[in-house]
Amino acid sequence: MPSQSFFQYCEELLIKYKDDFRIWNIGGYKFPGLKGDDYSYTFSRYPHIWGWATWADRWKSYDVEIKNFKDNRDIIFQYEYFKESYQNNHIGKILDNVVSGGIDTWDYQWGFTLRSNNALSIRPKKNLVSNIGFGTDDATHTKSINKEIEDNLAEELDLPLKHPDFVMVYNIDDQIFEKKYRDFRFLSKLKRKINNLF
DSSP, rough: OBBBBHHHHHHHHHTTTTTOEEEEEEEOOOOTTTOOOOSEEEEEEEEEOOEOOHHHHHHTOOOTTOOHHHHTTTTGGGGGGSSHHHHHHHHHHHHHHHHTSSSOOSSSHHHHHHHHHTTTEESSSSOOOOTTTTTTOSSOOOSOHHHHHHTOOOOOSSSOOOSSSSOOOOHHHHHHHHHHHHHHHHHHHHHHHHHHHO
């Protein structure tokens, strides 16, 4: 569920970065616990997809079957997919699972599209989208309950937007996200294993 300012934020950034092929994704979701800086948004290697926008000329590179990954699986992580080997191993396992049909999703493929084109995503200073389907029985992908994410409600972004003076990854938030996401996945797996015992 987006806030009202989400729409103006997307519209303005779609125009501003229309011809800047370093940017492929405009995210509206800001993961809880990220700091942000003095600007209205920062740049990230991660495309958060709970409310987002892109351009048709970037989207045409999207391949739900990630053939480019399948064809280059043995060499792709020799390049700078991510800087840390644990990230490469983690993403590699996920993409292998996507290819084998073990994960029914579309968003990991979009993340692969961005990374394999050395593209960036935009992350707002404030969270602009609430995930209202988290932890419900009829949720498609987010059946686990996560109070931190459930309580991460959409806010209004101060307008007009304050644009950064440069296009570079805001490493502080990417590192925080990497740790929080890794911990979240570990705890989710642990909860599932415990639940399966009973």
